[in-house]
Amino acid sequence: xxxQAKVLVFVFGLFCLLGFGIGTASAQLAQLPAKEYxxxxxxxxxxxxxxxxxxxxKLGLKPGDIVADIGSGSGxxxxxMAKAIAPNGILYAEDIDKDLLAYVADKAxxxxxxxxxxxxxxxxxxxxxxxxxxxxxHRVLHMIEHRQLFLNNTAPYLKPDGRIVIIDKNPEDSPNSxxxxxxxxxxxxxxxxxxxxxxxxxxxxDKYFVVYQRPYGxxxxxxxxTATAER
Ligand SMILES: C[S@@+](CC[C@H](N)C(=O)[O-])C[C@H]1O[C@@H](n2cnc3c(N)ncnc32)[C@H](O)[C@@H]1O
Numbered sequence: 001x002x003x004q005a006k007v008l009v010f011v012f013g014l015f016c017l018l019g020f021g022i023g024t025a026s027a028q029l030a031q032l033p034a035k036e037y038x039x040x041x042x043x044x045x046x047x048x049x050x051x052x053x054x055x056x057x058k059l060g061l062k063p064g065d066i067v068a069d070i071g072s073g074s075g076x077x078x079x080x081m082a083k084a085i086a087p088n089g090i091l092y093a094e095d096i097d098k099d100l101l102a103y104v105a106d107k108a109x110x111x112x113x114x115x116x117x118x119x120x121x122x123x124x125x126x127x128x129x130x131x132x133x134x135x136x137x138h139r140v141l142h143m144i145e146h147r148q149l150f151l152n153n154t155a156p157y158l159k160p161d162g163r164i165v166i167i168d169k170n171p172e173d174s175p176n177s178x179x180x181x182x183x184x185x186x187x188x189x190x191x192x193x194x195x196x197x198x199x200x201x202x203x204x205x206d207k208y209f210v211v212y213q214r215p216y217g218x219x220x221x222x223x224x225x226t227a228t229a230e231r
Contacts, residue, residue, distance in 0.1 A: 031143065034099035038074045045076040050138070051203050052077060056084050058201045059134065059165065059211070066132045068092040068119075070154070071140030075104035075116075081136070082108065082116045094119040094126045125153040132157055138167045139207075142181035148189040155193045161217035164195055167209045174206065183208045196221055 032040075044050050055077070061067065061084040069078040072093035082091035093104045093116055101118040108116040121127045124146050126135075135154050144150045151164070158164065171180040187197060187210075195212040198220040203209050215221040 031097075034097050034103065037097075037100060038103055041074040041076045045074075050076055052080050054203050055138075055167070055209070056080060058199075058203065058209070059136075059163075061085050061089075061134070063087065063089055065089045065134060066092075066130060066159075067134040067136060068094055068126060068128055068132045068157070070094050070121075070126050070135055070137045071096075071143070072104055072118075073100055075100075075107050077136065077138055078104055078116060079108060079111060079113055082113050086113075086115050089115060090130075091116045092119050092128055092130075092132070093117070094121045094128065096121055096123060124149050126150075126157070128157045130157075131159050132162060133159055134163050134165060136165045139169075141166060141186070142168050142179050147181065147185075148192075151186075151189050151193065155195065158214075161213065161219045163198070164190070164212045165210070166212065167204070167207050169207050183210065186210070 041050075045052065061081060063085055065085040066089060067081055067085060069075075069081060069091060072078045072095050075093055078091055078093040082089075085091060093101065095101050095104075095118075098120055101120060104116065105118050108114075117129075119126065119128060123144070135158060141147055141150070154164065166183075166186055168183070168186070169180040170182055171178075174180050190196065190212045194214050196215065197210050198213040199211040201209040201211075211220075213219045213221055
């Protein structure tokens, strides 16, 4: 092979290698270092912006529930949710960043919360070890590149009447709008999995808060349909 051709093949190979690397490693639209998340999320929790108590009350979490806090970050929701479902409920704090998971485990230990387990997920799958009652996403789904795939992979972890909770922002409700996630898109992806909006709560001015469920068993959707038919 001539020298020029060899150089071309080498450059092409390098290009493919880099392209493949970026393609597989970047199934995320954004990701900050753990330290920054911890500072931001703990600050918002302290300031009351996360409205944690209201969120937990709306979800009616109770002792014995099995809950996954997907993209748990600094554990701002994980710790109070674990307390709400204690003593026999388990809170799975799931994230793709092991430093954040270590931070949550440490925080739980300091607060004497023993019903938290941390789970290291991958970009497109939370890798939960058991079936759950609630999959909770607060400001997470918009960061995931393959959002529909992530939901497809999450649904099988839900018990038949389990709930998927999405709190996120519509692009028009945020000045830096490129990454945010339209609720109507979430509705469409959920409907493809037979999950429908069972409850919508106006707890936040700038974020939607939707509970999705299948019309099955103890589902709110089924109870509502039966109640209407009986009237
Ligand atoms: C903006 S923070 C929100 C943290 C937490 N949910 C809260 O509201 O306090 C986003 C979190 O999602 C996590 N994350 C991003 N992509 C993820 C993925 N594909 N699977 C699981 N977690 C992810 C990040 O590591 C980060 O902890």
